[in-house]
Amino acid sequence: MSYSPLLSDGGGLTMPSKLRSLVLAQQPDIKISLASRKKVLSTLDMIKGTVTITAPEDTAFDNVDIEFLGTSRTFVERITTTAAVSGRSEAFHQFLKLTQPGLQQHYPADRVLKAGQAYDFPFVFVVPQQLLPRVCQHKIHNPAIRDAHLQLPPTFGDREQAKACDIPDDMTPEMASVRYGIFARLSRSKMQDEEMCRSSLASKARRLRIVPALDEAPPLAVGGEESEYIMRKDKTIRKGVLKGKLGTLVMEAAQPQSLHLRSYSNPECRTTTMATVMLRFDPTDENAAPPRLGSLSSKLKVITFFASTARQQFPTKQSSILDLSQGIHTEQLNLSSRCVANVEWTKCDPAKSLPDTIERRDSTCSTTQLTVGETPAPSENYKGRTYYSARLLVPITLPTNKTFAPTFHSCLISRVYQLKLELSTGGGLGTSLDLKIPVQVSAGSNMNTTSDALLLRRESAAAAAGGESGEDTEVEADDISDFFHSRMIRAPAEGFVGRSRIGSQAPVGNEGEEAPPPGYSPFAVGSGERERHRSVGVFHPRQLSA
Structure with missing residues (x-):
């Protein structure tokens, strides 16, 4: 007689399921x-x-x-x-x-x-x-x-x-x-x-x-033929079908400030930033007027890089295509579309636009292509005549029906974002220009993070001192307000001169010399600890059959 593992005991349960329930x-x-x-x-x-x-x-x-x-x-x-x-x-x-x-x-x-x-x-x-x-x-x-x-x-x-x-x-x-x-x-x-x-x-x-x-990282230094970003675009504008050139339209933008995730408890809290687009029109002759603008649309491209081996550099689209151990996944979201036909052009005379003095700008606002609010460089067709400039402010707001992870790079996974801005011009021969600029998503800590860390520090200090409530480590409210109170800096009185411990009252070392200040030594790892670290397996790549 053969034994079947699916035989029932008469109560509706098969033998394997009954044994499994008894074990669990x-x-x-x-x-x-x-x-x-x-x-x-x-x-x-x-x-x-x-x-x-x-x-x-x-x-x-x-x-x-x-x-x-x-x-x-x-x-x-x-x-x-x-x-x-x-x-x-x-x-x-x-x-x-x-x-x-x-x-x-x-x-x-x-x-x-x-x-x-x-x-x-x-x-x-x-x-x-x-x-x-x-x-x-x-x-x-x-x-x-x-x-x-x-x-x-x-x-x-x-x-x-x-x-x-x-x-x-x-x-x-x-x-x-x-x-x-x-x-x-x-x-x-x-x-x-x-x-x-x-x-x-x-x-x-x-x-x-x-x-x-995760704080905002410094702006990316983009450029080159293989760059995934387009920070500047030049386009020739024509007068009409089979007619001459009207001029050259230049569209340029810099990396905007990060989209900062502020609140996790309130999903309706909107995360916004502002992108600045600078336009320049170089006419072919003095009588040529700048083109009439149409609409400006913004889209957000969400890019996820992943790999089965540890990456040695920041991922790119080109590297993910050539390397079989890397992959890429993209998703595009439509953010907004607005009419910019009412934007006014400013006529600029190159002879009058030279500044009298050199102004120093904050280095945090600079990139390799453009400073926010700065007029783009002339096009190749510019002949040193009058040109026109305009500025477009583009509000960027993340939709609330998606969850956005902060921009990060780990050994195996990365998440980055790309902002696409597309400008169209009006008229019979409408044309379009588009830019692809990097944008970051940063995140802040919760509001009660400081209080949690302070509470844990109090409990640790109380445990080390043998106490129970940790009352000795509490900070009074008056002390906190006094700590943040502004103070006036002035020269010390004569009675206090020469009494600093750094001077004559400093601790004395060997042979009457002043003791050196406290130093910092690098973290030393013992031989046993080093061997234990070396034996820890971090990555476990596996190859499965097709």
């Missing part, structure tokens, strides 16, 4: 509770909560681990004419791992969970400002790439967490994701192959949404 029923139940109800966490935010473990029967254990993890995962589909090269390559990167210490004091004395009794294990983490240097140890082309890779990336492509929190689509492809969460595990040690290893008795994870504070 014996596992301890783990519940992760958070003290805060914030949907989005930012830099230096406190993640405080409790892990509750309840066992259905007496369960012996050895360790309870509570960790705050951050991981990124990518895969790239490679479709080529060669079957051996085609297939999917994957990569996994655990860039963040914080472990809750001091859980042993909450263990039962015999390390046995009693049946039906709930055991609480508190935890507290703080979202770090940046990652440790050992997270990014691959080869790079310049130090700026390392600095970008050590920035904390935002939650990216986590559809299940976004659906649970009712967060709009973040326009991330399935090939890339960045996830954060609290991971709790109950384990027991046992001997296997003459080595001590841990066996998991139960585990539970709770995902978090992290949007770290």
